[in-house]
Amino acid sequence: MMDTTVQNIVVEKVKTSKIDQIDFDNLSFGSVFTDHMLVCDYKNGAWEIPKIIPYQPITLDPSAKIFHYGQSIFEGMKAYKDSNNDVWLFRPLDNQKRLNISAKRMAIPELPEEYFMEGLKTLLKLEKKWIPQSEGSSLYIRPFIFASGKGFHASPADEYKFIIACAPSGSYFSGKVKVLIEETYSRSANGGVGFAKAGGNYAGQFYPTQLAVKKGYQQVIWTDDNTHEYIEEAGAMNIFVRINDTLITGPTSDRILDGITRKSIITIAEDEGIPVEIRKITVSEVVEASKKGILKEMFGAGTAAVVSPISGFGHKNMNYDLPELESSYASLLKKRITDIQYNKTEDKFGWRYKV
Template structure:
């Protein structure tokens, strides 16, 4: 679709901040939002003047196509504040590129790069007080695009809305989780849009995850749709397996999200001389490794969770506990990544982006 730019960013500030009403010591993830949001409409084949306005409800026609055909994509990012009060993003270019890749797969228009970064920078400077320093504290950033054209005709829309909203966050997952290897339901299929951060990908996960929770597990490890013989993702995260001192993770594909945290962990591991084997990972080999003791760790990787250790997994009615590792890869990589994000360590890769 045509990608054109009209005018510059407009800013409409709140008359009074609501930050004083927020208990930053007891945050529920994704339920509290900052004072402002970024909004830009796509009408008549071009993106209109982008705006930052007070956070609040949207007014939309009930026939807006997002409600009927699911044209919606999103991203997940975080802003971090260091001990000097400076604010940083982590590899935001990856998020920008990926939201456009997701949009393309759903026949949605590409969003201009200068709009994205100007809007993001301005929004974070306006709501800077919402970004609290300290390990685990961050501002979760949710850019997303929805189809707003009023029509129930089954085709791609002509009108869209690009938004960025922000939510103060602490740690997303607490402690270790148990996961169930899924044998029936599938997250995505070959030729589909599992690689895109499309809203429908996540909606389809809720029911199988609900069933897993009823069995005492917190999350699912998804397997391939064709045979259910290969491990793919863990819930909403990419997944890693440590067998002895080697890390295994599935390659990205039509079915698997190209996670920013995933690729960052691979780079960190390789720089530190840890062998990373990116290949299809059979369920049977993980089960065998659990039985013979060579499976040392399983952990998920994603923006919200960063690194989330798995303490046990279930498969075909059997439950496999993992022995706790004294010097785990999960804790090592989480600290290494967060040290870069919070400006406590050298950024040898150029990943940090100062706001």
């Protein structure tokens, strides 16, 4: 292996790439990984200089605190390649800032912006050939931090590990999904960590989602922890509801993630002249709107799928179907966002970031 230095980041390259073994026409989400990953350790009260090494397993002591107290956070991003073979990111500084918001809440040391950005750019330049160029494909990027420090005592760790791993991926979802409005379990609570991208938030979702799948649904619509009267998120995504011509989404809070796709959809919808309301949405309002025929759309919004249309929902043993629209807000907003991401159109908002 050959060692080189790029902007003080040590790069250890693989001897032989495995890229020729990959079928880029049949990529499932997050199951194939690139040749390299970025690793950065926090020790002795400071983050060390990041390094890029061949993608490989990591070794941890059985007493590493990630296993016992769950100090783990992550982000989800994508890199896109346009028709000129140029590589782009979408609002990466928002991901960097949100990672540190999550870190602070989980008592993890915040990561310097330059470590995140320079490390990410160096990694992507090295892995450029791994970024697929076919329609809807991208390189999924997973930055994450976890507690690697040892000890069984219930306290924050003294050592942490920051890693960026990448996976070339095709489209995340295909088709519309049916969802079940949750009446028993909660994703998060006031004063909790729902606004952070903490691993435990997602682990807690799996069991209720499995119960919904057994009933014939693909995802769960999360409601508030106190009364289950207010719609909050869709699976691991923010949720939008269209009643008549108004697009509605809940406000961010201790319980709801400040989604980057969510913010982008709100901005683009307003730019399109679509009435947007950011307010609490009651389950009863959605049910009544469906009964009256004025519930036009529901969709999830997140990095992986961008926009995931919902075809129907279940509540209190009743099913409600949404209409098939020729011109939906979901398709319009998804196209506006993806055209910016793939450098197909003007970026009037300054979201696109060239690598």
